[in-house]
Amino acid sequence: MSQAEAVKLQPRPLRVMELVMKLIFLICGLISVGFVLFISLYLIVSGLPAILTIGPVEFLFGTTWASTAAEPQFGILPFILTSVYGTAGAIVLGVPVGFLAAVFLSKVAPKRISRVIRTAVELLAGIPSVVYGLIGMMVLVPAVRELFHLPDGASLFCAMIVLAIMILPTIISVSETALNAVPKEYEEASLALGATEIETYFRVSVPAAKSGIASAVVMGIGRAIGEAMAIIMVAGNVANMPSLFASVRFLTTAITSEMSYAGVGSLQQQALFSIGLVLFLFIMLINILLNTFLKGKREK
Incomplete structure (x- = not known):
């Protein structure tokens, strides 16, 4: 007996409950993925402009961090x-x-x-x-x-x-x-x-x-x-x-x-x-x- 046939043989309240639980699990999974995507997008939008302004090489490989100096450096x-x-x-x-x-x-x-x-x-x-x-x-x-x-x-x-x-x-x-x-x-x-x-x-x-x-x-x-x-x-x-x-x-x-x-x-x-x-x-x-x-x- 396949899983689909076994589900059909279940009483209607149990089938409804199973569908509801599957929907809840799906929503929870999508929320988790959504949080990761939101954080990723927010960091990209907020952090990428500074990297482009400073320069990727200077930012990532610079050895001096002086963010409050008269001529700031962000290495x-x-x-x-x-x-x-x-x-x-x-x-x-x-x-x-x-x-x-x-x-x-x-x-x-x-x-x-x-x-x-x-x-x-x-x-x-x-x-x-x-x-x-x-x-x-x-x-x-x-x-x-x-x-x-x-x-x-x-x-x-x-x-x-x-x-x-x-x-x-x-x-x-x-x-x-x-x-x-x-x-x-x-x-x-x-x-x-x-x-x-x-x-x-x-x-x-x-x-x-x-x-x-x-x-x-x-x-x-x-x-x-x-x-x-x-x-x-x-x-x-x-x-x-x-x-x-x-x-x-x-x-x-x-x-x-x-x-x-x-x-x-x-x-x-x-x-x-x-x-x-x-x-x-x-x-x-x-x-x-x-x-x-x-x-x-x-x-x-």
Whole structure:
């Protein structure tokens, strides 16, 4: 019996309800797509004029940002490189810790301990970003300044650490869910063949859950790229070329720090919208590349 025939055999109220639910789902999907299209169109309309006025090459590859100078300059290459380095550093620091913590919670930890740690992870996810920034500014920045004998501890290094901590809850939760979804038969077959528990976890369970773990990394990258409030408090917010122990400014913090006093309709405000457009395209490009890479891996 086909699906269409099965639907016809249903009572009329059920068929009406099914049609209504399908319509609701369709509307929700269209609303989601509509929001993405609206944001994309708004950023293009608001940000493209500044790029054309300044010049794409000068805007994207210029190394000086002086938006309030007598002769303003709008080069955002330092912001782009800082965002790339900061996100990469956060992933390098946060992904191994989050991944191993997820394996521990899913496969190794006793139930009581895993319950306590899981609760702590959930609380970590609920802490506002401004609190991360405040603690980083009051604790981490002075510690880095004293440890490395720097004139100012606010730096790219501090931003990497704060971002790494902030992406941990996402990576741990999503990776643990993926590991818990692996059928127990896989592990039992591996153990029956003589593999140890640790070998089974890393050679059977983890490969079986790699799609979910990869999704966790993608979500962590999105969180790290889009963060602004915590970073502006620990990175120093100075438009320098990126250096590990120098004050820097990210794409997000560049918008946050100047939008409040930028003149309405001014070139400065339009340039800030252009930064938002670059950030939006940057995030879209990373998602497309990662999804293409993961899809290729699944097909193999």
